Structures are given as C-alpha cells and as structure tokens.
Amino acid sequence: MKLHVSIIYGSVRTERQGIKAALFFQKKLKDLDVDYTLIDPLKSNLPLLDKMHKEYEPGEAPDQMEAISKVLEQSDGFLLISGEYNHSIPPALKNLLDHFQREYFFKPSAIVSYSAGNYGGVRAAVHLRAILAELGTPSISSMFPIAQVQNSFDDAGNTTNSFYEERSKRFLDEFMWYIRALKEARNKGIPY
C-alpha cells in the first residue's frame, strides 16, 4: 500500500502566494509515488474553532470536518506549508490544526515555511515546530524555508531555482525515512 501524506496549507488570502509552494511539493510527492491530499483551508471552510472534531458524537461533525479528519487519519505524515504572519503562523492554519488531535499521533511532520521577504518565514517555522510537537506529530530536523515566495514559483508550482529542486530531494528523503520508520513502529503498537 502506498504511503499517504497530507499537505496542510494555511492561507485563505485572496492574493495568497504560498499555494505555489504547496503545488511545488505536491508535484514532488507525486514524483516519489506517494499519495497525497492537499488540505486547503480556503476550500474546507472550517468555522473558527467551537468544538473540536472529537467533541462531536460519531458521525455528527460537519461534513467538511469529518472529511478532513478521515484524510488526516489515513495519512502517514503531514507536510506543513506555512507563511509568516507577524512572526508566527497564519490564523487559518492554527484554526485548522486545532480542530483535530488523535489523527496526528505518532506520525511525523515536516515544515515548509515561506515569506515575501528574505528570511523565508523561519520565525513562523519555529513556532510551528512547538505546536506540532504538542499535537503529537513531531517535525523532522530539516526545515525548508522559501524566501520571496512570490518570485520563486509560477502559478502551477514550477520553479527555475535549481537550489529548491536539489534541496527538496534531500528534505523529502529525510521525511520519507521518518514516515516509513514510524509506520513500521505504529504497526507494532502505540503506547496510548
């Protein structure tokens, strides 16, 4: 059975740029023959958090919440694509992440951050790493910061920057290693 990764993107802005980075990584996962689902808060239209998914009776959560829960549940890892808003992560991303809990447990995550400027969203990435640890999906050591995201990809997620092509291979190799290792470990049982 193929591995499955959720690509979790965090912006709902009309002029959003990070979607290009999400599309770039979608292609890279496809090249690796990994199944993926892009979870886009603009499409999923979750409300601001009232009840977490687990607080609903089985089958009674709103359809979109139920659908995302199922995708996260079947995922073997989570690839976060996060912009930097005032040195932290976008509110739509935090809202999306907070709706779910057990779905993340004992699976690895990896952080792609980006910004319009030259620092590639690294301050948001550091916050996100702490959040992911709390959610039960520890992030891999490597991060993938993208500076000037608006100039780095075309609308379909193609890049002419060979640096991103080369680095994405090493980054995803590391992520896949953890995905396989933790999947094997989960198959033997989880502590709780």
Ligand SMILES: Cc1cc2nc3c(=O)[nH]c(=O)nc-3n(C[C@H](O)[C@H](O)[C@H](O)COP(=O)(O)O)c2cc1C
């Ligand atoms: C509310 C807000 C706050 C921002 N704060 C930062 C920031 O702290 N550091 C930074 O480098 N860029 C900042 N930016 C610029 C973003 O990096 C840039 O707009 C980026 O494209 C946002 O991601 P998105 O287009 O996917 O929404 C901010 C943008 C917004 C809308």
